[in-house]
Every structure is written in structure tokens, then in C-alpha cells.
Amino acid sequence: MKIQAKKHISQRLNQEMQSLNTGGWSDRQKLALACRILHEEGHWRGLAGQMTARVDGSSEMLTLGFGVGFDEARASRLARVDQDLRPLGNSVMPNPGVRFHAWIYAQRPEIQAIVHTHPPACAALSMTGEPLTVAHMDATPLFDDCAFLPEWPGLPIGDEEGRIIAAAMGDKHAILLANHGLLAAGRSIEEACMLAVWMEQAADMQLRARALGPVKAIDAALAQESRDFLRRPKVLELTFANFARRAVRADGGVLL
Template sequence: MRVHPRARAKRGLLHTLAAPPTNAHRSQRVSDDTRTTTHESPAPSLDGLSYGNWTEAEKLALSCRILAKEGHCETLAGQITVRQPDGSFLTTPLAHAFSEIRPDSVMRIDDSLRVLEGRGVPNPAVRFHLWVYRRRPDVNCVIHTHPPYVSALSMTGEPLQIAHMDATPFFDDCAFLPEWPGLPIADVEGEIISAALGTKRCVLLANHGFLAATPTIEESLYMSVLIERAARNQLIAQSAYGRLKLVDPALARESHDFLLQRSIVNASFAMFARQITGERP
């Protein structure tokens, strides 16, 4: 009997789907006894991802414009600082919107907020960034803003919940300061916020906003974009249903480590930058 080619192909597909997976192709194994999941396949290759090539002043300016596009800075509240090898800091002048910042807007200051290069006056709230740098020698870029959804979440008294894959970069990496210590322009607020941050990459500040503190501009920007989106998703889900289904901790850790690979962070920064500049990779 002659078998139509389309039927033959369908049988082949069904046979493939029905066949048990081999060790080479098995991506998950779930134990009925422990209900834990292990992943056996090697991580996918990330070779070929496109990155940019910018100076630190250019990356700082791009970060400002990306954050403006993401709705992070609707007032004068919000700062970015970048530690330099000589102990000085790059930042932006007070009373300039993030959307206005260009590389030649960037100023360099010392740890007393004195201007070393550039024009303008630094934001006095940069003072609390200095406490983070003192506690964390691994940190070279601090971003602090009051975006709408993070601000709304900060008003609920609840921490960020890891209930979606896109929130997993914050798994065990986002602290929560449950009380607002007041305007962050004095040393006492810097002590409180830096202590709350601890060794983590981010801290959600009750009745306030958030802070991201990482080794690079790219990573701090990446975390800043992701935390606002994670807060938005959490608030939408809670308003629709109330209770959240949290991600399994083991899987959240695995996803956290994967999504915070330098290649993914830097490629994400380059993608955000192209959306601002209109450049192609």
C-alpha cells in the first residue's frame, strides 16, 4: 500500500515525540519523590552577541536616556554615579533631566562633592551613594531613581517577589528597607541605606524607590530596567488575583545566574542603547 508522504512525515514526527529522551537531549528530570528539578543539558552558547564600544561618559549618558525612556525620572530625584580608578566619581548635574544628558554633560566630582571637571552642581543626594562605595569595594556604579511601579510597590510595605522568570535576577539579590529614613541627603541616610543593601545588587526602599549597585554601568542599568518591569508585573498580578505563585528557589537561582552573565548583561545594554540612538548592531 502506498503511503502519502505527508502521512509518512506525520508518523515519523509522532515516533520522535513518543520516543524516550536520551541523556544528550534530556533537559529536565523531575523526581516524583523529591519534586526537585535538575538540568543536565549544557548552557547554550552565547558567542556572537553584539556589544557596544563606548567611553564611560558615553555609557553614563546613554544610561540616563534609557532610564528616561523607561519612565524612571519624572522629577529631579534620581542619580547615577560611576567610580573612577583615582577615587573620583562621574555623575550628572542637578536640575538636568535624564533625557537631556549628553556625554559633555557629565561631570567629575570628589568624595566631598566638589566639582573637579565639568559644569554645574552635583545632586546633593549623591552623598548617600558614597556610603555604598565605602562599604562595597566591588561596586563601581550606583543608580537610584523613583520609577512609577517601583514607587507604587514601595508604598505597599511588601518586598519584591520572585514570581516570574524576568524577576529572577533579583532572587536573593534584592534587599528591602521597610522604613523610609527621610531625605537621603545626609550621612545618616547613607549609613542606613548602605547597611540595608548589604552584599546584594539592589535594595527596594519603602516609600521611596530603589538603588542598584554593581561593578559596571551596564549591569546597574540592566538591573534598573528590570526592577521597574518586575514591580509592574507584580502589581498587575496582585491586582488581578491577589496571591502570587512564586518561582521554585532552585530554578530561580539557576535563572538568576544565567541572566546575570556578563555577555547577556552587556548585550542587553547594547540593545537598550540602540533603541535610543537608532543604530544597528
């Protein structure tokens, strides 16, 4: 009875959410906003972080210019590049690290955006040889959807690193990269951004809990139920919009 009641409530919520406003931003604006969000969430370490978005289902990508930090992202200044990282139009050179993003886009046509960063908690967890554990409700969006690459393949600016990371990721949407950081690949800009945010939060909780003792994973069925709700497209849009509005309040120029 309880399961049926919960299912009914979930379905009703899904219907009611469809009318809620989520910003109406363009993909360029969403990508710039995502970069600002990632900066505020601690993903700003130097120029190692990148975020890309696929352009209209093609092999072209939008991304930041090389040397531009997440905190400097603006919609009009994003670079547009082809799969070989050649700038298109008036675009500038991108971060060479986005080369391995092209490998994932080529193998995963459903993926529309990718985040790769070295935030402190994921970077620290990546040094332990321990994969991410879903042991808290806030980590459930990553349940059974976060791979682990146990060996660092080296600086990811060549094709070999792209092959290794894409193969290790398989059909999942996130991966913890040993001695490195995280990668999140979403079916939307919102999903990629929020997976990266949630992954860093989950890693931080895991490190804090491990200092006290063993980490107890959540029951698989309950974790899946939570993941499936929190990863619904409309829930992702609403969650992203909440973070994005903060970025706009801090600097409305991000949308220009």
C-alpha cells in the first residue's frame, strides 16, 4: 500500500512540475551559467577544469577559451570548435584538455554536455584507490551510474587518454578518475552540471564519514528510487535553475 501511494504521489508531482518555469535560457547561456555554478561549488582549481556542450546534435562543441576560468564565463564569449578542436568563426583556441570530450561525444550520441574538473574532495578521494560510495540520500543521483578508472593514464590531451576514459566510462554518466578528478556526462547541460556538483558533495561526505569509520551504502532499491526521481529532466531543470539564479544575481553579465 505504501509503495503504491508513493508511486501515485511521484506521478502526480511529475505532472504538476511541468508547468513550473526554469529560466528559458539558450544553450550558450546555460553553459556559461553552469561554469559559474561549478566555480561557486569549488570546481575552480586552475585551468584544469573544462565544460563542453554539443552544438545542435553535431560533433561541434561549445566551451571556454583556453586561459578563461569558470568564473569568467559569458555566453557570448564561448568558443565553438570542431571535433579536432579547431576554432570556428571568430572563436579562440579551447583548452586542449577537451580533446577527450570529443571521444565521449563520438561514442555516446545521447550525451549533450560534459564536465571535467579536479575539485578538492573528488581529487582527494581519487588518491585513495577507493570508488565513490552512495551512502547518503544526496549521493543517490549517482547510484549505479558512476564508474571508476583505477589507474591514471597521464595528461588527457591526446587520443589515447580519450580512448581509455571513454572505455572505462562505458554507458555510465559519471566517473571518478584515479589520481585525477571527476568527469560527468549528461543528456543535457543541466544534468552534466548537477552530476558534477552532486559528485563533489558525495565525495566530501564520504571522506568525512571515512574519518569516523566504515561507510554504509544505501539499500540498492531505495537508492534507485531516489535516483530516478532526482534525475527526472524537470527536476534537473528546476535544480539547475535554482543554482543559476544565484549566478545571475551575482553577475548578470554571465548571460551576455
